[in-house]
Amino acid sequence: MIENVRILHLNDLHSHFEHYPKVKRFFEQESDEEREIVRLDLGDNVDKSHPLTAATSGRANVDLMNDLRLDFATIGNNEGIGLSKAEISSLYDEADFKVLIGNLKDENGQPSWATPYHIYRTAGGTTVAFLAYTFPYYLTYQPNGWQVEDPIESLKRDLSREEVASADVIVLMSHLGLPYDERIAREFDQVDLIIGSHTHHLLEEGAYLEGTYLAAAGRYGEHVGQIDLSLCDGQLTDVRIFAQAISQLGSQAGDEKWVEDRLEQGRQLLAKDSICHLPSSLGVEESADLMMTAMKHYADASLSIVNSGLVVKGFAQDLTMADLQESLPHQMRLISLEVSHDELLAICQEIFAKEPLLKQQKIRGMGFRGKQFGNVLTSGFTYKNGKIVYNKKVINKSDCYRLVLVDQYYFAPYFERIKDKEVKLLFPELLREVVANDLGQ
Template sequence: MERIHIYHTNDLHSHFENWPRIQEFLLEQREYDRQKNEEVLIFDIGDALDRVHPLTEATDGKANIAALNQIHYDGATIGNNEGVGNSKKQLNQLYSEANFPVLLANLIDKETNLKPEWAELFKIYQTKSGHRIGVFGLTAPFPTSYEPNGWHVIEPDDCIPELLEILIPMVDSIFLLSHLGIEEDRKIANMYPMINLIMGSHTHHLLPTGEKNRETFVTAAGKFGQHIGHITLELAAGKIQHEKAEVIATCSLPPTANEAKLISDYEEQGHIQLKEQKIAYLPNAFSISWKGSSQLVNLGLKAIKDYAQTEVAIVNAGLFMKPLQKGIISKNDLHQILPHPMRVLTCTLDGENLERLILEMEKNRNYLRYFPIKGLGFRGELFGEICYDGISYDNESQTVYWQGAKVEPQKEYTLATVDHFLYVPFFPTIEIKGRNQVLFPFFIRDVLGQYLKRNYPIA
């Protein structure tokens, strides 16, 4: 009987406060298991980085890869924070110094029509007894975000059969590193029982002891490095005879030496590097309010209109986390004000559907003003007031005006907002009726920074 230990992390999202304990635990466990002459594999299942952390923003994620290198993972796949949280150029450079293979089977470079050079479709690992394990990775397909960034992302069902056809004759077991979410993992387990193990992520689900779906064992370790996944497999006669999963709470692990300093250094180094990149000089401050319009929101609306070349822009006031102070503005200021990994979205609608969209916004306005939205790229506290520039609504007559003129039902109109509005459930007209385009590569903080640089240059 041969025993394999598999440790897995996922959705760390740059939570460096948990990293010292994760690092020490994984390095010690690998050595401990190997001393017992047992096999060890360590994988990361994506979203290791998140630009909400200043060091990730300052280094374009390279600091996160340097941290993963300390473990010397056996393999990793990417999440949407790596895939669409970076420009194509940044993603192509992200893993240049990685000491682990990136396993990714559903992303194609639109220029070459080939997989990216930094990724492998799959990797085969062989144990001491000769048991061969084929491992491949898949990331969540967001074509609206990947396509304009120069990538073609493939749906899981369009690539899994071909991969299995290649792998089945070559290996004894098949593992999937899945950054697809729990429902997709369960679907894959039911459709493809020849996949023995799925290590999941993306939806931040925690499966403390795993779950069996037909022949497939499905596991996941939650979010933010709060848990580390551990799977034990027992092999005999070329097959997995027994599997067991557990999760280890990071908070239950002993503190590491100089832990507090290590964590604060990650944060401080990010702030230092971002402060060095000066953007503009403001002669006066720009105030904020989450529950109404404000100077900074109005400035942001103008910046978005200018970038998207539209007559109208719409944002929620809760995007803006802090006011802009008078004086020199750096990338650090912009990152603190707009930490969200959001981009500008243009949406083209006919007048009839534009009116429907504005009615959706007006209907939800009072509710959203105080709504504590989480996820889908939002890193703030409240959704806040919905703010318009270039469009208005008369509540008494229920009439929508575009640049002061009544909207015509058959005429086409293009407005700019943030891609977050496409993903939240409050404005379905955008997704259902809109002709939408996410503008790459810049985040909204970069868009604001470019506007400030042009209009408030440093003397």
């Protein structure tokens, strides 16, 4: 029996709803009656940088995923880490699709809102095993209440399951990134197709490696993936992969209004949450000072270092969560570390030495949702002419101090001195939630 199955997939949307109207039309237009359709989301759909996502903790995203008539979705780090455990545990309550994730557990085992894999049976009786794994950020999943497992070991385990091993076709929904995908293609010939994400890579016409097909559709809804599978008596005979650029699809009247309505809906929801009344509206550095004070309170620290680019817009006088969302849109948490005088001096030497290079850099990823890095600012001490002054006194070299930073400083490749230190990741609040709670008091 000859069968034609079409897989439509969305990669790393990150709440870029500005592309959603075109994405939806593509999903609808390519769902022809001659083919069986399976619709997928590859994770990192949710990103709290968008006001509506922040206001609903991602539930608005799930409504739109339902609107796309998805069959299966997996999670990325923006769902697994960017949301608190309580938020993700209720995220999919109203989902009309199955959530698949095979390498995430807690103290009770498999999360109740997801299954490790699914055996899909086509209308013609072909069995397709859908597996899914997310990138193993061990350091950040653990303090958020999760145990993320090695995806390679998880894959080995799942491939040994009888119903997976006996499936006619095995498809991996990967939120692992291209290097992992290529490794899996080389080492596991059982896997027929890997649909990749996480590293935002784009394979416009797919790739073929060691007998495994690879597909990926970039990021932000800028592309949408289409994979046509030809099957004969349960055997895969042909695979055609295509990533459609959304920019090449026509706009329609009402698209811009739909996008603006989503922004306004989010802003209105967030505006209901009043934080505080300040003596006046603040500039960037004044706002950064309040931000660092809040960071120190949260971490029980005496020192802080930030970059001014974290404050996208100075704090409004009558500050609401809508205002703070604009000022601090980042998907970012805090870290703390204990430092001696010499360790703090070495960290400052590295950070300030790189300030001229980073200042105008347009930072991407690692939770940063601003425009550029900006200037380096400190609180609790000053660094000048290669020396540290703490509370207007020369620091006592025998003392140890707690320093609080945004987690980007640890995960980004810029600052090796910080990477060398043992740090504590602080959960569950995001940076703007830390600031809101502190100012609200």
